[in-house]
Amino acid sequence: MTLPKLQSIILQVLLVAIIMIGAVGFYVTSSLATADATSNVVEPDELAQWGLPLDLGREEVEVYCSACHSLRLVAQQGLTKGDWDELFDWMVEEQEMEEMPAEDRNLVLNYLSKHRGIDRKLKKN
Ligand code: HEC
Secondary structure, three states: OOHHHHHHHHHHHHHHHHHHHHHHHHHHHHHHHHHHHHHOOOOOOHHHHHOOOOOOOHHHHHHHHOOOOOHHHHHHOOOOHHHHHHHHHHHHHHOOOOOOOHHHHHHHHHHHHHHOOOOHHHOOO
């Protein structure tokens, strides 16, 4: 066997090895990518689409305001802070809603007047 021939065999073996490593690598990364894609499914945030984006106080809105009706009803409203406050009173006095603890009521009030204020139609929700 001449030296150049040996060199070319070694080159071919190397080439095959590189292709195989590449194929295995591709398989591994692509299967990892698939596993990743299924384990990190991002739920479309339905509430945000309705105009109730994730923010301080939204959790409280979900807790207190979804007991009797859909949050859609809440999302449809656009009120001033004062009117939201009155609406809570109305909800408590007329709709048998339990009074929210002051701290939570404030969070809900601030959240709704920020995201469901009267200027809501100007925002792109
Ligand atoms: C105990 C049950 C109850 C809870 C809790 C409750 N609601 Fe209601 N809500 C009602 C009822 C019943 C109505 C429908 C009243 C009607 O249309 O006669 C209503 C209607 C509404 C409306 C529509 C008002 C309108 O003018 O049509 C809004 C807005 C609303 N609620 C917001 C809220 C918010 C914000 C919260 C949380 C702070 C909340 N609700 C919690 C019972 C509740």
